[in-house]
Amino acid sequence: MSENLEYPGPLQGGNRLHLQADCENCFGLCCAALPFAASVDFAIDKDAGQPCPNLQSDFRCGVHKNLRQLGFRGCTVYDCFGAGQKVSQVTYRGRDWRQAPESAQQMFEVLPIMRHLHELLWYLTEALTLQPARSIRGELSSALGETERLTHLSPDSLLELNVAAHRADVNALLLQTSELVRTEARRQQKNPPKRQKAYGRGADLIGAKLRGADLRAANLRGAYLIAADLREADLRAADLIGADFRDADLRGANLTGSIFLTQAQLNAAKGDPNTKLPPLLTHPAHW
Template identity: 80%
Template sequence: MSENHENLGIPEGSRLSLQADCENCFGLCCVALPFAATADFAIDKDAGQPCQNLQSDFRCGIHNSLRQRGFRGCTVYDCFGAGQKISQITFGGHDWRQAPESAKQMFEVFPIMRQLHELLWYLTEALTLQPARPIHGALSFALDETERLTHLGPDSLLEMDVAAHRADVNALLLRTSELVRAEALRQQKGSLGRRKTYDRGADLIGANLRGADLRGANLRGAYLIAADLRGADLRVADLIGADFRDADLRGADLTESIFLTQAQLNAAKGDVDTKLPPSLTRPTHWSTFEA
């Protein structure tokens, strides 16, 4: 275990509930969300309209060939476990086909729950970061409060100000990032301070960052679309909200990066030499990627 990602009493299975479990979901992402015919989706679909590939058992009929059939966006999306929470807890296992009167409300609650579960993912990680110990009390409180919100009934979830809650949590996550990256700078005896710095939302579309030393970089919300990050060192870099669509991560080291998600990896390109945090998995399509 690294110094940054130290086990600080967070249950090992705490993130399992924040990973999509399609077997216990009523295909909510396949119905609730809209999409338009683009490079990511082969067809147009309105919110609340079941995808043409959704089967009666809520499974995808083309799951094993989504990318080949023009549904790359489906392979990138991650609900952070919100789908099964709504299906099995919020609506008590009653699906929208059996209870069509609940369908509209279920679909409206889904994106709210997804936001809450994403915050749980980040907060759970923040509590494993040793340099953030000074604010672990506040982080624990935010984690408990966010978990409490996920157990509200549908009406209460729709009435809550999720944007305000996100803002409060994001302030804590930003402070976490500052503490972790400052510690990395101290460990590197100031060398990180001489590296190029970036502002939030930096435009790095198509940037040549091959082999770049990005340890401790603030890449929050950075646009890294189609960037060349082959062999880059992204340890202790803050990657929250960074757009990795078609970014080339072959051989990159993301092992101690902070606030990286599965969806970001799913949107990128990589290979067997890409080093990942233990909580994330290597996307299956990486094995077929060729330059």
């Protein structure tokens, strides 16, 4: 492991608690709207719009405590970024799809759109806390405000929204943020690696042997880290947006200061109490 470093701290703000799932205020939307196929992640097939047989009348999961044991690992990985309660309580004003079955299909189609927007809110809110990105804080704030505005559109307007175009605009700002943060982190490294491999977006690192690797400030955007050995790896200030951590071994890894990491990515990985995480993210129960 590398020496302890103090990467640039956060700016004021950055509250992302409302971007965490609140199942108590959701109508079990992910359990009804989303499809899944029998696999290592799901014990059964389920079509989109078909409520899961484990969904109870109060919109709670009847087997929540035993999902992994019963073959529903995929459910423990999914994270809606708070989109479920937003659609339930704001977009549809607390009227659920059982009370108003005529709105069920539309509600189910709105959920993934809202999730995309809430995921962008998660990244933008984080970007605004990063000191090296202060030079573009105005642009980030504007993008955050516009994205939040879009989440309050009517169901019909949400369905007509070009989410891909908006995501591309936001991603350009997130790329700038990443470059600023990683450049500053490299500048502050007291003992930078002499040769750090440039992985780049979408790098194929499936099953890679990276135990103890110095990956500080690495660009791992969209990297395929499925079943990679990242035990005791140093991932501080690494850009992890969209990285696939399914079954990656993060035991003892240091992810403090990494950027654009999500709870869903951690839920898909393996780790232990020695895995160091950024604020707001937690060690999954199955670790």
